[in-house]
Amino acid sequence: MVFQYADEGNLRDYLKKNFKILQWANKLHIAREISLGLLFLHDNDIIHESLHPKNILIHQGRPMITDFEMSNSACSMPAYVDPQCFNNQNYKCNKKSDIYSFGMILWEISSGIPPFQFFASEYLLALHISRGNREITMDGTPLLYVNLYKQCWKANPEIRPETKEVFEALDNLTPGEIINQNLPNEITFSNQQGNLNININTRYNTHETYGIASSSLDNNNIRVNKGKGKEVLRETYEIASSSLNNMNMRVDKGKGKEVVRETHEVISSSSVNENTRAIKRACSPENWNIHSKKRKDAPHETHEIIASSSVSANTRANTRANKRKETAFSSVSENKRANKKKGTVSSLFNRSIRANKRNDAHDYFKEGKFLKALNLYEEIFQFKDSRLAANYHKLASKWKIVRKCSPEEINELVEVIRKNTILTSLEFCNNNFKIEQVKLLAEGLRRNTVLTTLNLQNNGLRAQEGIALAESLYRNNSLTHLNLGGNKLNAEGGKAIAVALCKNISLIFLDLCENNIGPKGGQAIAEMLCKNATLTTLNLCHNNLGIVGGEAIAQALCINIALTSLDLENNHLLSKGGIAMANALCSNIVLETLNISYNEIGSEGGKAFAKTLCKNSGSLISLNLQGNKIRSEGGNALAQMLCKDTFLNSLNLSSNEIGLEGIKAIVNALYKNTTLTSLSLQNSKIGTEGGKALIEVLQKNTTLASLDIQHNVFDSDIYTSIKTLSTDSRQILLTNRRKVKKLLYSISTIST
Structure with missing residues (x-):
């Protein structure tokens, strides 16, 4: 296939390079030409489905629409995708979908910048747009032009204008007409x-x-x-x-x-x-x-x-x-x-005012006067200077408070969440909430549509506070990340959170570590995993789930189609729970990262994981089995797995009492394995013989990029040889020999 050469790149690059010198006549010309090309497509019953500035090329100042024969509605640029596609997965794009995309293009032509450029996550941006949010009008944009693109990006496709109407509206506009309006x-x-x-x-x-x-x-x-x-x-x-x-x-x-x-x-x-x-x-x-x-x-x-x-x-x-x-x-x-x-002085004066407001807001923030800080941040949040906008945006929208606060300061912070219009991330840790404050906080979360990340780690939240927060999750559709780790929710609080997440459709990250939710809480979480289709990351470490809770979660993994990362460290799963978790991986097709360290799954659990991973279908890429006493029998089984598995990238076998035989088997497996990039063998008593075998394999293996063998004792020659194998492309972590000598000396002193 041969395409016409475009000497000025795509529309986005063209605007980035030339926007400062473009006049409204030029902008109107670009918009009119694109609408004419879109009208031609629609008159011939061709729907583009992927219309955005990177699919519009500029040649000698004239725009040309491309890729309409290879259209794809994938959300690689969600800002230009019809919101109906986010709300309904079965929605079929039509001509009105192209009109929505063109409306966003009109906005970018008027502003010179990509829409929603501060959103790092495509998922969050899609969620933001699906709720009816659109870009703000840039200063100096003519009213007739604004009205046109706002009609184009209406949420309801039925009330968006026809392509011919859009073209005629632009064709009838002249620079004088759009400017001389008022x-x-x-x-x-x-x-x-x-x-x-x-x-x-x-x-x-x-x-x-x-x-x-x-x-x-x-x-x-x-x-x-x-x-x-x-x-x-x-x-x-x-x-x-x-x-x-x-x-x-x-x-x-x-x-x-x-x-x-x-x-x-x-x-x-x-x-x-x-x-x-x-x-x-x-x-x-x-x-x-x-x-x-x-x-x-x-x-x-x-x-x-x-x-x-x-x-x-x-x-x-x-x-x-x-x-x-x-x-x-x-x-x-x-x-x-x-x-x-005079204009320069005025600009500098305005910047000085904004800088003073920023400093005042920062001072109020440090003093715990959070409401005053919020009001000033809301003012500077509107600052349009591209050089400072990103810094101001971060300063105003992401708060981190880890010091002890007075009850009055906590009350102010709760009020901030209730009145908040700009705060997207709040980290408030190491304090003590009262139930009345948590209820007010929950009320604020129910109404809040801006906050996406909330960290309430180590705040002494008990079951009743957990229940109050859970009630807010029923209605809140903006929160995507919630950290409640290090609290005292126990089984009742854990169950309340789990039940709420059966209906919540926005949360993708949940941290409940160190809450002692126990087996009953684990069962409630498992039931939630069977129903929830949005949660992708779950941390349940140090929760005393036991065999019952572990088996329940294992069964849920056979059904769940969303979770990609699960942390179950130190939950007393034992051999039975470990085997259940390993067997679940045979059915699960989405889990990518699993941490099951310090659960004492033993050699039987190790062998179960080895057997499952020999049949790995490509989902799991990272496995942490540290501190599970899998010993040499489990080590040998996992070594055989490494010879066959072609998907696992990261494996942690530290502190497992594998022994020399298991170490040799794993080292020899590295001759055949071509996918493992990270391996941890901390505290594995590799010794001199294991060290020599390791040196030989490292000279031939070309894929291993990270090797952690700290807390292993080597003689000086082995230590030096291994250290020389550490390069820019391969990182080898070794414990300093002086520290090893001190460690050995302290051990010998204690024994005597």
């Missing part, structure tokens, strides 16, 4: 009784300068009425005259093309007293002609009002008049520089 266009110059009066009433100009250089303007009335025209980015009205007595001048401009710079010049042919009559004859109103000429060397239109009757009586008068004209231009240039300097 105010009448009236510019009046007048001089009465020696005092110059200027009445200026314009619709929209990016920059207008009115410079008047005159030694005498007596009884003059100069009125300039501008008719319908296109965008005026810069206008300069200059009057260069030494004497304009009893004159009335009127200039009417009709509809014209884009004016990048306009100069209205009123030039007198002569200004000397000895030739006043000649000047009056030459400058009488019936003799004025208006000449409009477009210069080729610059986008510059000049309207000159020149006397049709030339006065040749005094060339010196003409020369002086020209000098005064130059003086007028010089005066205007000085005005330009002054205005630019």
Whole structure:
């Protein structure tokens, strides 16, 4: 397949490179051309389905839609995907879906930046859009243009405009029309009784300068009425005259093309007293002609009002008049520089104000005056400066509080969550909540639609506080990450959280470690896993699940289709629970990371995992079996697995009493294994013989990138040889020999 070459890249790159110099005429041209191409597709019953700036190429300033024959509705750029696709997986994209995408493109053309650029997660962005959220209008965007793209990105496809209507709307817009929307266009110059009066009433100009250089303007009335025209980015009205007595001048401009710079010049042919009559004859109103000429060397239109009757009586008068004209231009240039300097000072002043607000907000935050901090953060959150926006966004939206707070400060923080409009992440740890405060917090979470991450680790939350928080999870659809680790929820609190998650559709991360939820809590969590389809990461370490809880979760894994990471460290699963967990992996097709360390699954559990992983279908890529006493029998079985498994990337066998025989078997397996990139054999008593075998295999194995053999004792030659094998592409962790000697000395001292 051959495509036409595009010399200016895709639309996103083009806007990034050229946005500062693009005028509204250019932006309208781009939008109009894209809508014309989309109209052609739709007239031929072709639905693009993946319309976004990277699928629009720019060649010689003209946009071209691409990839419509290879359209794919995959959410690689969710900002441009019809929200109906997020709400209904069976939704079939149609022409109105392309209209939604085009609406987002219109916004990007007006702003010059990608929409929702602060969202790091595609999932969170899709969730944000599906709830009806859209980008904010950028300052300076014309109202008619804004109304058009807002119609295009309506949530209901039925009320989005047709493609032809969009094209006609853009085709009928001109820069003058979209800019001159609000105010009448009236510019009046007048001089009465020696005092110059200027009445200026314009619709929209990016920059207008009115410079008047005159030694005498007596009884003059100069009125300039501008008719319908296109965008005026810069206008300069200059009057260069030494004497304009009893004159009335009127200039009417009709509809014209884009004016990048306009100069209205009123030039007198002569200004000397000895030739006043000649000047009056030459400058009488019936003799004025208006000449409009477009210069080729610059986008510059000049309207000159020149006397049709030339006065040749005094060339010196003409020369002086020209000098005064130059003086007028010089005066205007000085005005330009002054205005630019004034704008710079104003910009610096505004930045200073924002910086002061930021500092005040930070001080309030440190003092525990969280409501005042929130109010100031909400103000600076609107800051549009691209150089500082990211820093301000992070500062205002992510709070971390790990110090002890007073009850009054906790009450303020609860009130912040209730009133919050910008806070997306809150980490509040190592405090003690009262039940009344937790209830208020839960009420705030039920209403909050912004907060996505909440960390309440080590806050002494008990069962009743857990039940109160669980009630908020029924209605909250914004929270995606919740950490309740290190609390005292026990079985009742764990069960309440589990029941709530059966209905919650937003949470993807849950940490319940060290809550002693026990076997009953484990069973409730297992029931939740059978129903929940959004949770991807679950931490249940140190919860005393026991065999009953472990077996229940193992059964749930056979059904669950969402969980990708599970941490069950130190839950007393024993051999029976370990075998159940290993067998569950035969049915589970999504779990990628499993931590089952310190559960004393023994050699039988080790062999069960080895047997399962020999049949690994490609789901599990990381397994932690540290501290499980699998011994040499389990080590040999896992070594045989490594010879066959082609999916496992990371394996932790530290502190398992594998023995020399098991170590040799695992080391020899590394000759055949081509997928393992990380292996941990800490505290495995590898010894000199195992160390030599390890050196030989490391010289041949090319895939192992990380090897952790800390807390193993080697003689100096083995230690040095292994250390030299550590390179930029392979990290080998060894315990410092001095520390090993101290350790051995302390052991020998104790034994004696």
